Amino acid sequence: MSANVTVRGSDDVTASEPAAAVEASEAVAGGVLGPVGRDRTVAVVGTGTMGQGIAQVALVAGHPVRLYDSAPGRAEEAVAALTARLDRLVEKGRLDATAREAAVGRLYAAQDLGELADAALVVEAIVELLPVKQQLFADLEKVVGDDTVLATNTSSLSVTAIAGGLRLPGRFVGLHFFNPAPLLPLVEVVSGFATEPDVATRAYETVKGWGKTPVRCADTPGFIVNRVARPFYAEALRVFEEGAADPATIDAALRECGGFKMGPFELTDLIGQDVNEAVTRSVWESFHQDPKFTPSLAQRRLVESGRLGRKTGQGWFSYAEGAERPEPHTAAPAPAPERIVVRGDLGPAEPLVGLFEAAGIAVRRKKGDGGYIKLPCGGELSLADGESSFEYHKEEILYFDLALDYAAASRIVLSAREGVDPEVLAEAVGLFQALGKKVSVIGDVPGMIVARTVAMLADVAADAVDRGVATAEDVDTAMRLGVNYPAGPLEWAGKVGYRRTCGLLSELHSRYANGRYAPGIGLMRRGYAEEAGDSR
Structure with missing residues (x-):
């Protein structure tokens, strides 16, 4: 399962046919096969959420689509479910009735793999178990033609390993869609060790013709997204484990200061703590326990306790009826200083200078190394740089976190050592409140939240x-x-x-x-x- 989610329904998708799909053909250009033509059959094996979503995308793009599932009756149920989705698209004005009738006429439930023989592309979306997938493709290879592209929607298994026992592993590729497939635009086109370049290109052009945004990647643990995304969860968990801030405040910092749509604690509750932790552990083990991907003990305990998030009614937050979501820590109102001194260049926080001036705070600039803000009471404010306040026990040093856009940010996060002068802290809080920002004060943690x-x-x-x-x-x-x-x-x-x-x-x-x-x-x-x- 992909560690990516949306709160909108999978039917909320525009069903227009992209020009690339309309013009898709089998033409050979420069010796490289073009996308799979719209007149060619696309088969989908597996009729769960992902399988149905992928089938809908191919169907709306104009392909005949055949659905197959090893469980009796599942394919027919999926056809009925897809038909209902198309009906809802018509009701919402996103698909006209004529196009709906044509699409339903191209949708077919296959009773056995033999009915997929004429497919130009077969996409698998079944259980994430390597032996099961390997057996499926071994069976498919006995049925389909040698020019059929075989693809897996795996999000966690090796594309190379799945194709390892095939007679023609060069025609095998990963097509990792994101859930819900009809709505989310990204598709990772994953080349295994044996994948032929022309096959990867054909798969790329095909999903591009379906109106998706494909990206090419090599077959490595986590591909792109599930590999690169690990720190988004890991650093938030680390800050929590160090006792610097609670989940609600960390989420608010990344949303309201960092510009992320959801914080990592609410997002993992939505994904499922067990799913998110399993992906993290899989990447960590695949990279031979590289410390950059080390799983969180706090999350492990949450999973062991059965608090898996929304699906169990309790994760980092409670989802019981009537339960109130914890509020992020927000500092009480404090008076703003009338003037400040900005020494040196504040780097990515330089836009704050104009915001302070616009708020009526007098700003005096001074040259010097190491940009920081000098407060009237003698305290200094620096952008998070990986150091911590306790190291400057003879000086009143506070840090503020990185923001995606300081003008748009609705919250600013400060960190201070235990025992900081209350007057210094109040001036720092008031300074940012004068900009109309909420202010959260967290513990003295190096690198803070957004910056690290x-x-x-x-x-x-x-x-x-x-x-x-x-x-x-x-x-x-x-x-x-x-x-x-x-x-x-x-x-x-x-x-x-x-x-x-x-x-x-x-x-x-x-x-x-x-x-x-x-x-x-x-x-x-x-x-x-x-x-x-x-x-x-």
Whole structure:
């Protein structure tokens, strides 16, 4: 199961036929097969949520679609369910009645695999068990033609391993759709070790013709999205385990400051704690227990207790009838200082200067290294850099977190050591409240919440690119579309600055010397190139 979700129903999809699908053909261009033509049959094996969603996408694009399920009666039930979905699309004005009738006429429930013999593309969406998938494709290979493209929708198994026993493994490819398939645009086109380039291209062009946004990736654990997304959950859990903030406050920081659609605690409750933890553990084990992917003990305990999220009524939050969601910590109103001094360049937080001035706060600029904000009572505010306040016990140093967009952010997060001067803390809180922001004060945790999350996402993303998993563009596209990130990790790190991002991780590594935060060579290389003025 994909670790990606939406709260909208799978019927909420525009059923227009993209031009690429209308013009899809079997034409050979430059020796590479084009997309599977609309007149060719697409078969889907497995009629669960993903199977039905993939079938709907192919059907609306104009293909004859055959559904097969090994459980008696399931294919017929899926045909009825898809017909009902098309009816709802007509009711919503997203599909006209004539197109609906034509689509229903192209939909067919197959009784056995032999009825899939003429399919040009077979997509499997069955249980995530390697031996079961291997047996299915071995059986399919005896039925379909040698030119049929065979595809798996697996999100966690090796595409190479599934195809390992096939007579023609070169025509096998991964097509990882995201749930719900009719709505979410991303499809990871995964090339196994033996996948022929022309086959991957044909699969890519086919799903592109269906109106999807495909990205190419190599067959590695987690592919792109489930690999790169791990720090989004892991860093939030780490901050929680250190006692720096509660789940509601961490979620609010990533939503209202970081710009993410959902926080990691509410998202894992929606996905299912068991599912999310299993994906994390699978990636960690596949990478030989790399500390960057270490699972959370707190999440393990949650799973062991049976608190799996919404589906059990209790996860990080309660979903019992009438249960109130915990509110994030929000500081009480405090007076804003009349004036501040900004020393040096605040880097990605530089837009705050204009916001302070617009709020009527007098700002005096001073040259100097290491940008920070000097408060009237003597305290200093710095953008999270991987250090912590307790290290400056003779000075009143506070940190504020990274924001995607300081003007748009509705919440600012501060961290302070225990025993910080109350006057300093009040001035810092009041300063950001003067901008109309809510303010959360968390414990003194290095790197805070958004800053360390973005840095780790960028580090894992850069490593994936440099290891040939996917291009930087495809990684950023996958994370925006697959898990709805507000920006691609490498795009975001580029705006923050690769050197600054590496510096934050280096500071974290010096404080947590287990290898988890050691910046990878890929991120370091980009940092040095940035410093040298190399725009590549």
